[in-house]
Every structure is written in structure tokens, then in C-alpha cells.
Amino acid sequence: MILRLSALSFRTKINCGIVLIVGLIAIPLAYLTWRAAAESLQAETRKRGLVLSENLAMRVSDPMLSMDLLRLKNMVDELDKVDDISYAFILDRQGSVLVHTFTGGFPVELLDVNAPQGDKPTIRLLDTGREFIDDFAAPVVIVGTPFGTARIGLSRTKAEAAADRLALMIVFYSAAAMVAALAPSTLFARRVTERINRLKRHAEEVVKGNLDPRAGPPALRPCSAILDCDKKLCPAYGDKARRCWLTASPDQRGDGPESCRDCPVYREQKGDEIQDLAETFDVMAVSLKTHLDELRRAERVLSRQERLLRTILDATPDFVCLVDENSKYLAVNRAYATFVGQPSGTIVGSTDREIYPEDEGPDMHEENRRVLDAGRPSDREVSLRRPGGPLWLHIVRVPVTDPAGRVIGLLRTARDVTQLKQFQEQLIQSQKMESIGKLAGGVAHEINTPLGVILGYSQLLQEDVPAGSQIRADLQTIEKQAKVCRKIVADLLGFSRQAESAKIEMCFNNSLMEAISLVRHALSLDKIAIVTNLDERMPIIYGDPEKLKQVWINLLSNARDAMAGRGGTVLVRSRLFAEDQKVTAWFADTGPGISPENQSRIFDPFFTTKPVGQGTGLGLSVSFGIINDHGGAIRVETPAPDGFFDAHLTGGEDTPGTVFIVDLPLDHEETLGGPRPADPTEA
Template sequence: MKLFNRLRFRTKINLGLTLIVGFTSLIITIFVIRMASDALIEQSRKRGEVLSGNLALRAEDPLLSMDLLRLESMVNELKKVDEEIVYAFIMDDHNRIIANTFSDGFPTNLKYANQVQGKNIKVVTVDTGKHRIFDFAAPIFISDTRLGTVRLGLSRSGIHSVVQNLIFAICALTGAVLLLAVVVSTHFARTMTMQLGALRRHAREIVRTHLGAGQGQENNDNYDFLRGFSRGDEIQQLTETFDAMAMTLECHIEDLQITETDLTRQKELLRTIINVTPDFVALLSPQLTYLAVNRTFAEHVGRTEEQIIGMTDAELYPPEIAKIKIEEAKLVLNTGRTINKENREDTTPEAPARWFHTIRVPVYGENNRIIGVLSTARDITELKSYQAQLIQSQKMESVGKLAGGVAHEINTPLGIILGYAQLLQDDFKPEDQIHKDLEIIEKQARVCRKIVADLLGFSRQTESEKITMCFNNSIMEVVQLVSHTFKLEKIEISTSLDDRYPIIHGDPEKLKQVWLNLLSNAMEAVIEAGAEKGGIHISTSLDTSAMTITAIFADTGYGVAQKDLGAIFDPFFSTKPVGKGTGLGLSVSFGIIKDHGGTIEVLSPLPIPVRREFGLPENSGPGTMFTVVLPLDEISSEDENSIKS
């Protein structure tokens, strides 16, 4: 075994292939010769049966007429035609030889070597000492009468000759294949050993130069290969080289693992810091694909951090927004300028616009070359909203002061105009044109007085006179007041009021003014929608845990456009035609609810589930729903228990 291990790799391959080819050829030779010999023997047996059967058929007539000369001629002629026939003879029914091919006398032992019974041909093997012969015995029958027997002997020497030729051919072919295998294996082994040698030299060079194994370690037994020390064949030498490489790599891997652990710790720390910030942080490559993002950015675009890596702005944003972002990133990459701006993004028509404070800075690599763009964006939508609210509050305060001053100044001349118009009507008959013109003046003066009254109510800064009151009763009083008028307009008012009779601290008259404003607006919206039948639903619900009472006014009117929802409570804003509204009703209502510490909100169009819940018709206008939430009055525990029950 040791001697085999020390053989060269080329010698091992040649020896192995030679043994494989030789063993395979031997197995094939044995099986082929056996199969060929069996096939030849079977073919010879069938041939003998055919010859002996034909001779028996031909011998029927001569044997019946006892034509011995003809029988003798038949057997001799058959032996001359076929060289493999050793002998042939015919016996009568008493086993007497009446014709044969033996020139030196008939061997008596052969007569009883193969005795046939019945009508089938019988075959036996006769050994003469020098040859082995197939002996065929074919009975001669006419009807059921046996006349005699034909005996035929075929030599097996031809079969042996064919088998020997086959053995010689297989051996010659095996030798040629074996020689070819040795040549091929020699070439293959030579090529393989050359590649193994080159690989070993390359591995040694890697260990010596890149891994530093050959410097300062020449006396170490682990690096004997560097001094040309060899053990075994080329495979063994290559194995030793890679073993030394593995040892060196193990040391380097340990150092890399320590470094990786430190880098991972720093990476996780940096990731934690970036993910904690509410800003949208992203790093783009020079190809404008995302290299890294924080969790806030991923949540903003609705994807995971892993999904975003490798994507572009065109895949994350609508085309208009993506185009702006790509142009800004290209500008930073090409010029190195920093972009610092506030921008507004409208992601979808349904979603409200959002404001962002965006900063884009270039990222520099080696040789002061820009290798990316670092982008941070902060959502300042709420800040912008606060700014808008502050501006709106200042504007409302200014409008209120102006409205109060203007109302006081206009109120006196309006009263004079209204009074004179009423007095002058008494001087003319009702059918006179001047009387009709004075009625118009009186009507328009009353409209102006209503506007002045609303302005005074809007600008009044004094607190309301609030008392303890029943919330539901204030609503029902207004409903009873307008129900007749609404029925004339084919508008049905349905109510679903909380039966626990919530008590609040408020100004009943001002709250009635709010309910009346909401119902009046709802009636006008339903009439404007033009449906055959309209509906208004009022519901209240008590929330004792939050100590609030909610009132909902839903109608099937023409609704409010989405663009107008944010300005519907502004002073002088109205969706009605000129001359049909002052634009102060909802503003005054908003001020009254705010003075009571509550909120009022609007929703349009009315959702289908809400229509079905309130029993409102679905084949009408878009509809509008106002939701008013007011705080409850302070109640005792006994009153609270009674309300809950």
C-alpha cells in the first residue's frame, strides 16, 4: 500500500485504466463466448433435426418398396453434400441396417446409442473419443405404421472452430482497446498532472505573497512545501499545499470575523440611529438606484427596506414626482451642489397634499469623486397646517374686528332706509309701481339688516349665557319648528335621538341657531339636488366614557365639492348663487360650537353604508353630513348611573 501511495499520479491512472479495461474485456469475452456457443449449438441442433426429418420423409417410398440401392444412394449423396455430416444410416423396423455411409464397416455400438420412441426426433451427444457428435434419430412412419429409423450424425468441430475464431477476435479487439486506453490515459494523466502542478504552484504563490506564509516562517514544519518537500504523488502534494493554505486562511478568517463583528456592531448602531429619526433618509447610487433607506422612508412609500434596495424613483413615485426627484439627484451628481427646499407632493387625488423639507447632498469617495447622493426629507405638513391656521386665525380676528366696526356703522343708515321705505309705502296704492319698488327696497334692506346681524354675531367677543339644558330638547324644538315647511317641500326629517336625555351646559338659543342653520342649509341642498323625494336624518349618541354628546345631521342634497370642504366654515364663503346666501351661517355656527368647547366637522359625499344605516334614499344627491361633538355638563355619580341605565 505504501508503494502504491508513492507512485506518480500518471502511473496510477495508467494502471487503473488498464485494470478496468482488462477486467471489463474479460467479463465481456466470457459472456459473449458463452452466448455465441449456446446459439451455435442450438442452431446446429435445429439444422440436424431438419436434415434428419427430410431424409426420413424421402426414405418412405424406397423403404416401402425395399429399394436398397436408392436408400444407399440417398445417404451417400447427403453426406457428400454436407461436410459436417459424419455419418448417416437407415434401419428397418427390426433395427437392421439397410443403408449406411460407413466405408470401413458399421460400428455396432453406434446402432443402440440413440433409440427413438414415438414419432418425435430424438437427439443425443455421442463421444467417439476424438470427436463429439450430435446423433439425430428420426422415425419413418406411414400412417401409424413404423417402417424404420433414420440416424444422422453432425460434427461439433465446426462450432468449436467458430468459437475459437470469436475468442481470437475478442482478444485482439481487447488488446487494441487496452492499448488505446493506455495511450489516452497517458495523455490525460499528463495533462492532469500539469494542471495539478500549475494549481499547486499558484496555491504556493498565493500563500507566500497574499497570505504571508512564506515570510518569516521558512523553518516551520507546516510550510515544508515552500522548500520543495514532497510526499506522495501530485494529489498528495496539492493536498498539503491546500492544508497549509487552509491553516493560513483560518488565521485570516479569525481576524476578519473580529473585524466583521466590530463592523456589524457599528452598522447596527448606525441603523438604529437612522431608523429612530422621523426624517426620510435614503442613499442613491450614481445610477440613481437606492443603496440604503431607513425604516421611516420605507413606511412612507409602503414597501420594505429590502424591496426598495435597487429600485429607482420612477418605480416608487408617480411620474410627475419621480421626474422632479430624478432631475434633482442628477443635478447633485453633476454639479456637487446641495439642494435645500420645501416642496409639496400630491401622491393621489384622494389623499391630501403633503409638505416636505428636502435636503440633498453629494457623497464623495476616493479622489474627491461623487459616488452618490444622500437625501433627507422631513414631513412638515403639520407645521404648514399650523402656519395656515395661525394665518387664518389672524385673518379671522381682523375680519371680526372689521365686521364689527362695519356692522355698527351700517346699522344706523340701514334702519333709516328701512323706516323711510315703510313710511313711503303708505303714500301709494299697492298696485302702483312706486309701491312695488318700495317693497323691493324694504326687502333688500331687511336682507342687509340680516347680514349686519350676522356680522355682529360673528364679531361679538362676549361669552354666551350658558345654563344647564337638555341637548335633545333643543334639537326637537327646532325640528318641530321647521317640520311643516319641510313637508311642503317633500323633505322628510327622521330622528334617532339617544333616549338617555344627555344634559349639557350651554346657551339654548345659540345652539338652536346652529341647528336651524344646519337644517336650513340641508333643505336648500336637497331642493337644489332636484330629487323627487329628499331626506334629512338627525341622530344623537351619548359617550359617558369620553363625557361627550354627538349630533349628526345627514341630508341627501347636492353635497359639497372636495375642494370646498376646507373653506366651508370661512366667513363669506358660500356655494349658493349670488343673492341667496351671506356666507356667514356656518361661520357663526362654527363660532358658537367652538364657544361651547366642541367641534363641528363636515363629510361629503355621504357614504352608502351611512345612507342605509340612517334609512336615507340612495337614488338622490351626493349628500352631506355634519358632525357636532359637545362636552357634557359635570354630573354626579347618581346621575351618571341613571344615564347609563
């Protein structure tokens, strides 16, 4: 029932409310009026009955003395003609009925139901079964002596019927008033609901986002009295000052809607509560529009700043992340997501325990917790184990606080300093090697003199002893070992770069072929073939032929040692890159290759994988120094690139192999024509 009533329109509710109010007023009023009228009629009836009975008692005194029954009969018959008098009769002193108005015989039971009390009349209410009758008994007194009784019966039912008729009239007029009230109530409800519906439509426009009153629903009310608005309908419902300002001509406008409030025409306009509500709603809409415009502008600025900040953060190679007070990720940049190997959406909401391995996550989490609890920045370097080797990170943690100074999170940036660490290690190693080189150079110079003496005397003594003797064999051993020491001293001098270089113009290919011719026979004894593929343009370089020959021999010797006991092929290539002003040589073998952990150390002095007594560990380091002294570069690739070896060179076997690549600058700009040759190491 309540839901049905709530579903009614507001206009119907107003009409029903007015009818209900009129009905609630009319019905109690009719009842109270009826009760008052009934009681008033009863009182008047009693007064009238007393007057009639006393009057009858006074009038019948003379006829009773003379026993003029006809006259008595005429008196009671006159009363019987009155509509509400049911009966009338006269009793003598002995209680006998002298005259009465009953037509069907006198009811004897009336004789004893009522009697006067002394000289005062009495009233009794009688119920005949058909109606209620007020019975009045007035004493007939003659000269102070009771002489009889005059009895009159007035019908109370007829009096109440008159009161009922009055009540019906009141109800009828009340109903007529209710019907008559429907017309003005309907008009009133229509006016009210129309204004509310206009406000509703305006609210709907606001909900749709149309907060500009000039773009709102058309014509809501005339405003011809507001300044000079050409008697047009206002484009908005509500604030009169704003409507006045919107519709006024430019020269009549003030600085804003508030300026119209000083207008006398505006001050004359009065509004009711709905008008005030509409004006307040319009002011709210304008304020809301202003605030929304400011919010949109702020949103655009924030979005632009967010995109700029996101671009900056994504462009930086540092690993940047923001975590909350529970160490959960709030935001990360692209570099950090790439570093942990997960998308940003997966990282946000997680913790370090979920992102990092089990042996790293708890430490990262605890460090975050210490910074959050202490509220002080942290700056440290940590090492993380990764498949390619240790990864060094320089991590900075800065607490983030709210305006009250409470720590609500922290900003963490991490920078990969692995390469810097490697550079530092290389620098330290270089400094060590420089010290070793200086020491080795000094030692070599000091040893050269006694070695020359030992070698010279051993050779001289061999001439003084017979051939085939044990002493000569011992002297030959001394000579051989002295030459080995001289070779080591020469390598030490080369490593320390204290030996002078004699650079001249030389043919690069000729230098390669001279070294190949020197070692070809020795390699063939180990079943190792040398295959050459040299550039036919015979590039000219500026260098020391002997030192470069030493480099080529070292590389070929290393290739032989790598394939010792198994045989194989050594491929030597050369190419001229005139545009890059360099010449390149490749020394490739079909050996087992170099393990990854040794690749970064092969050019270190005294590093060797050969057994004791078979290598000094200075060959590649000396070669590195010679090439570097010539302004070139040497590097290694292992395994060899796919397709580097032809199938007939390896016998169809899939061998890892190792390739040493040497780049040397040209002495002058080559003007040889032709396209740029392809790099054999490029896949």
C-alpha cells in the same frame, strides 16, 4: 501520458525519480566506460601486437640463417596457442611462406595486404567476414639487412567482446544499484510523504475551519524533548515554540509561544525545509485564526450596528435613500419603499427615472447630478402631483465622499411637509379671516345705527300713508331689505365674535326640538321630512340657547337647500357619551352630498355653492365659530357611512347623503348608568 504521471502519488513519483536518476547516471556511465575500455583494449592490443611481432622477428633471425624450419614452426605454434592470436607466419626475403599456423592451407591473399615499411613494423585492420583482425608485419633484420617478415594477426573482435563483457558487468552492477536504491528511496519517500500528508491533514483541518491547533488532528509527532510535556504527542504539527507553549504546564508557560524560543532545548532542535514549511504554516494558521476571530467580532459588531441603523432608518418617517455616483439606488429605508410603492429589492439598482413618473424622474435625476458634480449639499422643497392633492417634500441631498475626498454617492432624505404646508395656509387664512372679522365687526357696529334709523323711519312712515298705495309698498320693501341687512350685520357680528354670549344650563334635546319645530313646516313644503332619534336621557349642557338654535337652524336650512326640488329626509340624532363627557348630534340628509374639492372649504367665510342672492356664505362659518366658542367641534362626512340611514328613510334608494356631526362638552359629569352608546357613524 502527462495526466497519468500527474495522477501518481508523490511517493511513487519520488521512487520513479530516484530510479530515473540512477538510470540516467548509470547508462551514460556504462556507455562511456565501455567506450573507454574498448579504446584502451584496442590500444593495448596494438602495443601487444607490435611487441609480439617485433619479438618474433628478433627470435626467428637465427633459425632463418640456419634454415631450421622445425624451430621456426615451433615458434609460430607457440604463438598460435595464445587465445587472441588468430595466425602467425614467417616470410623469407622473396616473400615465400616458410612456416605458418593455418590448418586448412595458407590464404595467399594475406601475402600482399601488409608489408613493413623499411625497418618499422606496420599495422593493418583486416576484415575476414567473420571478424576483424589487426595484422602486424615486423621486418626480420640481420646485420642491418632485411632478411624476411614476421606476420601476426590479433583478433580485435575478441578484444571488443571483452569490452562488451565489461560493459555488461557495469550495466548489471548499475541495475543492482538501482534495485538497492529502491529500498532507501522508498523509506525516504515514505518519510517525506508522511510529513507532507500530516501537513496536508493539518491544511484540511484549516480548510474545514478548525484553526485551533489544540482541536486539530491527534498525535503528529513526539515532543518529549520540549520542556516538560509529559512525553505526550503534540496536538498540532508545525511550530515547535507553539507546541512547547501549548503542552507546557501553566507555571512553565511564558507570555506566549514566542517566550519558548528562548528555551535551550528549543534552540537545539533543527528542522529541514518541510519542518520550516510546517512551522510557517502553523504560524499562518494561528495568524489566520486571530484575524478571522477579529473579523468575526468586527462582523458581529457591524451586523449589530447595521441592524440598529436599519431599525433607526426604518423607524423614521422620513424617506431615506443612498445612491451611487451614477444615481443608482444602493439602499432605501422602509418609509421610502412604502412611499414609492415598490419593494426595496426592486428599487435597489434602479434610478429616479425608473421609479418616478416621467414628469418628475428627470428633474430628480438632474438635481442628484448637480449635487454629485458640485460636491455641495442641497436643500429644497418640491411639490409632486398625487391623486389626493399636491404632495410637498422637503428634500436634503448630502454628498458622500471616500477617504480621498472623491464624491462616490449621495445621501438623500425627504420629509413630507404637506400637512405643515396646509397648516401654514390655514394659519395665513386664519390671519386673513381674523383681519376680515375685525373689519366686519367694525363695519357691523357702524352700520347697525343707520340701519336702525332706516328701519324705524320706514315703519313710522308706513303709518302715515294709506294702505295699498305704492308709497306704502315701497316702504315695506325698504323695511324688508333693512331687516335683511340687519340679519347680515348680525351674522357678521357673530362671525367676528364681538357679540356677547349668554351661556346657561340648558337641555340639549330641547334646543334641537325648538329648532326643528321652527323649520319643520318650511321643510314640509319642499317635501322634506324630519326624522328624530334623540337620546332619552335628556343631557344638560352649558351654552347659549339662541346661538345653538342658530347653528341647528343653519344646518337644517343647508339640508333643505341640498334637497331642494327633489325632496328627501333629514335625520337628527343625539347621543350622550358620559365616559367621554360629551354629547353628540348628527344632522344627516339624503341629498347628493358634497364634492371632495369643496369639503375642505365649507367652513370658510363667504364660501357658498348657492346661486347669487340665495346665500352669504357665512352660515357654516358662523356655526363653526359658535360651536368652537362652546368648546366643541363640528365636522362633516360625505357620503354618509354605510348603514347610517334605514332603508325606509330613503325609500330603498342608494343616496350619498351628508352628515354634520357636532360634539359639545357636558356642563358637569353625568352619572347616568348604562353602557356607552354606539357611534352611529362607525361602520
